[in-house]
Amino acid sequence: MNEQQLADLFAEQIDRLLLGEEVSVPAEAAELNELLALGQQLGQVQFQANAAAVASFEGQLATWLKGTGMPAAVPGIPKTLLMGLVAAGTVATLLAGGVWIARNWAQTTPPPTKQLTAPEPPREPEQPVPVIEPAGPADVSQPERPEVLPKSTTSSQGETISQPKSSSQSDQLPVTSPTIVETPTLTPTTPAAEVVNPVTGGESSGGDSNSNGSTSPSGEEPLPVGGDDDRGHGNDPGGFDPDNPGNSTGVGGPSLDRGGGSGSSSGSNSSNAGGNSGNSDKNNNKGKDKKGN
Amino acid sequence: MQPSINTTSTPRELEELELNFADLFRRYHPRIYTYLRYRVSVAEDAEDLVSAVFEKAFTNRTQFDPAKGNFSAWIFRIAHNTLANFYRDRQRRAGWESEEPSLADLPTPEGVLENRVIRQEAILQLLSGLKQLAERDQEVISLKFAGHLSNKEIGEIMDLKEKTVSVVLLRAMRRLQQIVQEGSA
Numbered sequence: 001m002n003e004q005q006l007a008d009l010f011a012e013q014i015d016r017l018l019l020g021e022e023v024s025v026p027a028e029a030a031e032l033n034e035l036l037a038l039g040q041q042l043g044q045v046q047f048q049a050n051a052a053a054v055a056s057f058e059g060q061l062a063t064w065l066k067g068t069g070m071p072a073a074v075p076g077i078p079k080t081l082l083m084g085l086v087a088a089g090t091v092a093t094l095l096a097g098g099v100w101i102a103r104n105w106a107q108t109t110p111p112p113t114k115q116l117t118a119p120e121p122p123r124e125p126e127q128p129v130p131v132i133e134p135a136g137p138a139d140v141s142q143p144e145r146p147e148v149l150p151k152s153t154t155s156s157q158g159e160t161i162s163q164p165k166s167s168s169q170s171d172q173l174p175v176t177s178p179t180i181v182e183t184p185t186l187t188p189t190t191p192a193a194e195v196v197n198p199v200t201g202g203e204s205s206g207g208d209s210n211s212n213g214s215t216s217p218s219g220e221e222p223l224p225v226g227g228d229d230d231r232g233h234g235n236d237p238g239g240f241d242p243d244n245p246g247n248s249t250g251v252g253g254p255s256l257d258r259g260g261g262s263g264s265s266s267g268s269n270s271s272n273a274g275g276n277s278g279n280s281d282k283n284n285n286k287g288k289d290k291k292g293n
Numbered sequence: 294m295q296p297s298i299n300t301t302s303t304p305r306e307l308e309e310l311e312l313n314f315a316d317l318f319r320r321y322h323p324r325i326y327t328y329l330r331y332r333v334s335v336a337e338d339a340e341d342l343v344s345a346v347f348e349k350a351f352t353n354r355t356q357f358d359p360a361k362g363n364f365s366a367w368i369f370r371i372a373h374n375t376l377a378n379f380y381r382d383r384q385r386r387a388g389w390e391s392e393e394p395s396l397a398d399l400p401t402p403e404g405v406l407e408n409r410v411i412r413q414e415a416i417l418q419l420l421s422g423l424k425q426l427a428e429r430d431q432e433v434i435s436l437k438f439a440g441h442l443s444n445k446e447i448g449e450i451m452d453l454k455e456k457t458v459s460v461v462l463l464r465a466m467r468r469l470q471q472i473v474q475e476g477s478a
Contacts, residue, residue, distance in 0.1 A: 007459035010466070011444050018441050035466045038419075038473070042438035045416050047330040047398045048323065053340040057322060060344065061315050064351050 001028050014039050314354055317364055318347055324440055325372050331423065331435040332376055336398045342379060346372045366446040369436060373450050380428075422472035430465035437462055 001009075010032050013023045017040055025032045049057075325346055329339040349371050357367050399416065423431055429451070436447045444458040453461070 003463070004456065004460060007463040008456070010463050011459040014437065014462075015443060018438070035463070035470060038466060038470050039438060041415065042419060042434065043441075045327070045331075045399070045419070045439070046323070047327045047336075047339070049326045049340055049343065050336070050398060053343070054322075057318075057344065057347065060347065061318060065315055 006032065010035060018043050314351065317368075318350070321365070321368050322347070325368065328369065328372060328435050328439040329376060330398065331420065331439045332431065333379070334424075338379070339398075342372070342375055346375050349375065362449050363446070365440075365442060366449045369440050369442060369446070370450045373432070373436075418473055418476055419469070422469050422476060425472055426465060426468055429461060430468065433458060433461050434465050434469065 006029055009025070009029055013025060013032065013036055017023050017036060023036055025036070322343065326339055326343050329342045329346075330336065333339050333342065346368070350368055353371075357364065399413065423434060426434070432451060433447060436442050436450060437444075442450075444462070445455045447453070447462075448455045448458045451458070
């Protein structure tokens with residue numbers, strides 16, 4: 001009996017053994033008896049999954065049958081095609097969502113302006129100094145207008161007249177400026193301090209009224225709170241400051257602007273911005289002109 | 294009756310076939326588990342593998358064609374492939390062979406305690422000896438005695454001829470017997 005015949009006989013007997021039938025081996029294949037005994041031992045080794053694993057399996061089956069678990073395969077459609085379609089749909093949805101969000105964001109977000117980045121908003125745009133009549137009604141809407149009226153004026157004698165913030169007081173100003181200097185009007189989005197006078201090269205042409213009554217460094221004349229109409233032109237070209245004619249020394253000269261706020265004592269102050277509402281002086285006059293409000 | 298799914302099946306037929314699949318899954322669960330337990334030392338690993346096997350079987354149930362083979366060969370082939378993947382992963386991590394086999398999930402036989410202990414030791418020795426065989430030998434023995442498959446079915450699973458399976462099985466049993474005898478001595 002060759003090996004193949006022996007193997008076939010062994011396989012046949014093993015199958016009968018596993019089915020629980022009697023096995024019989026011819027004498028010439030006696031060695032198979034020991035192997036069959038070993039096979040019988042192996043066949044009796046039957047493991048049992050623990051109860052939890054069986055319960056989990058049953059739960060899995062129930063889920064599948066309900067169709068709530070993994071998606072059942074669709075007959076006729078290859079699995080790879082189905083998965084590809086699902087993946088493509090997911091990617092397309094994500095892309096569309098991303099584009100939509102980006103567009104919405106771009107529309108709702110205004111472009112950044114200088115006003116947003118400016119440390120202090122312009123408070124004194126160019127506007128003709130109003131001729132205030134004593135009996136005139138207060139303009140209560142002024143604070144909300146983009147072009148804010150100067151809050152203080154300085155008379156031709158250097159007298160500072162305060163213009164209180166409240167409307168009830170502003171209409172009591174008895175003195176009006178004899179000369180009204182019309183200055184260009186700034187747009188609300190442009191910081192006043194950044195508007196450069198082409199003539200003076202740095203002198204603020206707007207918003208340089210010493211609005212809140214900055215005092216000169218010498219403190220000779222304490223200014224009342226509220227500001228004046230002094231343009232702060234200590235350096236006006238031609239040496240004439242229409243708001244403060246007695247004190248202006250012109251460009252390059254010592255600024256004796258009493259109400260200029262900048263109080264520039266150095267002749268090199270070419271940008272006596274007049275206090276820039278007493279709060280901001282961006283024309284190289286920072287730190288010197290902080291005495292306003 | 295073995296389930297058969299084709300593209301012309303109506304929803305009702307599909308539902309019935311899925312119920313048949315569930316029944317078959319229940320019937321084959323213990324055999325698949327035992328087969329896997331022959332090959333892995335840790336019961337938890339076998340449980341995870343069983344779950345993976347039936348999940349694959351359910352997912353790919355439409356690919357089962359009775360004309361190509363019976364359900365037993367189909368489900369055990371899935372188990373065989375799942376186990377092969379498991380081995381590949383484990384071999385990358387190395388050291389799994391050193392795990393001590395446990396028999397916690399082996400049903401406790403009735404009888405005297407002493408006999409039970411002797412039997413458990415014999416089974417442990419058999420399984421330890423099985424681990425020392427070549428991969429193909431282990432697989433043939435496991436499919437034969439744990440899966441209770443015919444040589445033809447084993448051949449379908451392992452891509453071997455039925456005659457070849459018979460010879461491989463005979464030789465594997467000889468080696469196992471030798472290992473067991475050496476271990477006893």
